[in-house]
Amino acid sequence: MNTLSAKGRLPRAKRGFTLIELLVVIAIIAILAGMLLPALSKAKNKGKGAVCLGNIKQMGIANQTYSGDNDDKMPFAWMSHSLNPPPYDVPYPADNSLYGAVNGQSLLNRYMGANNMVLGEVKNLRCPSYLLPNTPAELPGSQSAVPAVYHVSHSVGWVRYAHYRVNPYLGINGLGPGIQPGWAQYGATWGNDPSTGRQVHNAIRLISVRDAANKVLASDIKQGNARQPYFPTPGSANATWNNSQGDNDRNNGLNYTQPWQAPGMSLVHNNRSQIAFIDGHAEAVPKLSPISFGTSTDEYWALTF
Numbered sequence: 001m002n003t004l005s006a007k008g009r010l011p012r013a014k015r016g017f018t019l020i021e022l023l024v025v026i027a028i029i030a031i032l033a034g035m036l037l038p039a040l041s042k043a044k045n046k047g048k049g050a051v052c053l054g055n056i057k058q059m060g061i062a063n064q065t066y067s068g069d070n071d072d073k074m075p076f077a078w079m080s081h082s083l084n085p086p087p088y089d090v091p092y093p094a095d096n097s098l099y100g101a102v103n104g105q106s107l108l109n110r111y112m113g114a115n116n117m118v119l120g121e122v123k124n125l126r127c128p129s130y131l132l133p134n135t136p137a138e139l140p141g142s143q144s145a146v147p148a149v150y151h152v153s154h155s156v157g158w159v160r161y162a163h164y165r166v167n168p169y170l171g172i173n174g175l176g177p178g179i180q181p182g183w184a185q186y187g188a189t190w191g192n193d194p195s196t197g198r199q200v201h202n203a204i205r206l207i208s209v210r211d212a213a214n215k216v217l218a219s220d221i222k223q224g225n226a227r228q229p230y231f232p233t234p235g236s237a238n239a240t241w242n243n244s245q246g247d248n249d250r251n252n253g254l255n256y257t258q259p260w261q262a263p264g265m266s267l268v269h270n271n272r273s274q275i276a277f278i279d280g281h282a283e284a285v286p287k288l289s290p291i292s293f294g295t296s297t298d299e300y301w302a303l304t305f
Contacts, residue, residue, distance in 0.1 A: 073203035080174030100229025180235025186302035235298035
C-alpha cells in the first residue's frame with residue numbers, strides 16, 4: 001500500500017521544544033515574575049494601609065457621635081484598672097488579665113459596630129500590618145496581641161491589645177507615660193467623687209478644642225506595643241530623649257532612657273503614621289511631620305493649647 005502523501009512524501013512529524021527553548025521560556029517567566037512581585041507587594045501593602053486608615057477614620061467619626069451623646073464631652077484615654085473601687089466595675093484579677101482594659105478605644109468601639117462577646121476579636125481596632133508575635137495566648141480562647149473584648153460592664157466591651165490609642169490629653173489616670181511634663185492644663189483632668197469614692201473624669205468638650213482639624217484624636221501604634229495601654233506623645237518622649245545613638249531619630253527607642261519611652265506612633269505604612277483628628281478626618285502623616293517624629297513638643301496633641 002502506498003503510504004506517501006498526496007504530494008508524494010511522508011507527513012512531517014511535529015517537533016517539541018528543545019531543552020534550550022524551555023530554559024529560555026523559564027528564564028523569561030522568572031524575569032517577569034521578578035518585575036511583577038514587587039509591584040504586587042507594594043499594592044498589597046497599600047491596601048493594608050487603606051484598611052488601617054479606614055479604621056482610624058471610623059474612630060474619628062465615632063468620637064463625634066460619642067460626644068453628641070454625652071453633652072459634647074469626649075472619652076478619656078485610659079485609667080488604671082487597679083483603682084478602688086475599680087473603674088466601670090472592671091475587676092483587677094490576680095493574673096493581670098485585664099491590664100489596661102479600661103480605655104477610650106473601648107468607649108469609641110461602641111459606635112464602630114462593637115462586638116461585646118468576651119474574647120471575641122475586635123476587627124475595627126486591628127491593623128492588618130501589625131505582626132502578631134509567636135507567643136502563647138494569655139488566656140484560653142484568646143490570641144496573642146489580637147484586639148479582643150476581655151470584660152463587659154456598663155454595656156461596654158472593654159478591649160485589650162487594640163492596635164490604636166487615643167490621645168492621652170483626653171485624660172489619663174495611672175499606668176504609664178502620656179503627656180508632655182508641665183502641660184496637664186491643656187487636657188482633661190480627674191477628680192474624686194466623695195460620695196462614691198470613685199474617680200471622676202473631667203472631660204474635654206469638643207467645642208473647647210482649639211483648631212480641631214489639627215489636633216490629634218488617635219494614632220496607630222508601634223509594632224510590639226499592643227499590650228502596653230499607655231502611649232507616650234512626642235513631648236512626653238522628649239523628657240527622656242538622649243540621642244545616644246547619634247542618629248537624631250526620634251523613632252529609635254535606643255535614643256531614650258528606656259525604649260518604651262519613645263513616641264508611640266507607628267511607621268509601618270510607607271514610613272507614615274495613621275492619624276485621626278478631632279474634627280473627624282484622618283491622614284497618613286509622614287515621619288518628620290511636626291505632628292509625629294519631627295517635633296519635641298505636643299503642640300498638635302495638647303487639646304486646648
